[in-house]
Amino acid sequence: RKEVEQDPGPFNVPEGATVAFNCTYSNSASQSFFWYRQDCRKEPKLLMSVYSSGNEDGRFTAQLNRASQYISLLIRDSKLSDSATYLCVVNDAGGTSYGKLTFGQGTILTVHP
Amino acid sequence: GAGVSQSPSNKVTEKGKDVELRCDPISGHTALYWYRQSLGQGLEFLIYFQGNSAPDKSGLPSDRFSAERTGGSVSTLTIQRTQQEDSAVYLCASSHSPGGGTFSPLHFGNGTRLTVT
Numbered sequence: 046r047k048e049v050e051q052d053p054g055p056f057n058v059p060e061g062a063t064v065a066f067n068c069t070y071s072n073s074a075s076q077s078f079f080w081y082r083q084d085c086r087k088e089p090k091l092l093m094s095v096y097s098s099g100n101e102d103g104r105f106t107a108q109l110n111r112a113s114q115y116i117s118l119l120i121r122d123s124k125l126s127d128s129a130t131y132l133c134v135v136n137d138a139g140g141t142s143y144g145k146l147t148f149g150q151g152t153i154l155t156v157h158p
Numbered sequence: 159g160a161g162v163s164q165s166p167s168n169k170v171t172e173k174g175k176d177v178e179l180r181c182d183p184i185s186g187h188t189a190l191y192w193y194r195q196s197l198g199q200g201l202e203f204l205i206y207f208q209g210n211s212a213p214d215k216s217g218l219p220s221d222r223f224s225a226e227r228t229g230g231s232v233s234t235l236t237i238q239r240t241q242q243e244d245s246a247v248y249l250c251a252s253s254h255s256p257g258g259g260t261f262s263p264l265h266f267g268n269g270t271r272l273t274v275t
Contacts, residue, residue, distance in 0.1 A: 144256025
């Protein structure tokens with residue numbers, strides 16, 4: 046089983062749609078979780094951190110379910126500029142693994158007019 | 159300020175040759191990561207350096223791969239006796255401290271595209 050698993054998509058949605066991505070992780074000791082965004086042929090950049098109580102940043106909402114080892118990202122009112130690959134990232138904790146960041150394979154989103 | 163710098167940006171090598179990839183992290187960043195990304199795939203963790211601690215080498219795919227970080231700054235990833243399956247984009251990232259999130263996001267370089275013929 047992969048350490049971090051995502052539905053690779055692709056998701057093709059019209060502008061204005063709401064879309065949700067899921068991610069599961071295998072290490073129950075993982076402490077920190079993030080969503081990164083990678084545009085085509087570009088390097089990944091941090092989109093947002095994921096907090097235990099859930100958090101919003103504008104049109105983006107991230108949620109964490111530790112019991113199910115599950116993370117989600119919801120994008121409301123999709124824009125053309127949201128088209129990218131969304132990467133789920135998990136920070137393993139404990140011992141020498143602290144700080145090791147494991148990326149999922151990414152979910153491709155295409156927003157069309 | 160200057161971002162993470164990687165060199166070369168592209169490298170074509172023959173199977174069996176050794177290659178060295180270089181990463182200059184952002185000044186003052188204590189954490190440094192190497193990942194590789196094959197076409198259409200996610201990022202595969204290779205190795206992680208944090209300050210003076212022993213690196214986490216758990217992602218290195220074989221003993222042909224090694225990396226070092228001199229003086230807590232520049233890092234070199236070496237691949238010996240390259241194979242065709244080593245072809246990928248090798249990405250280096252640094253962060254102010256271990257984390258990856260809001261207070262210590264990863265800053266990635268543009269990567270080195272390695273092609274083994």
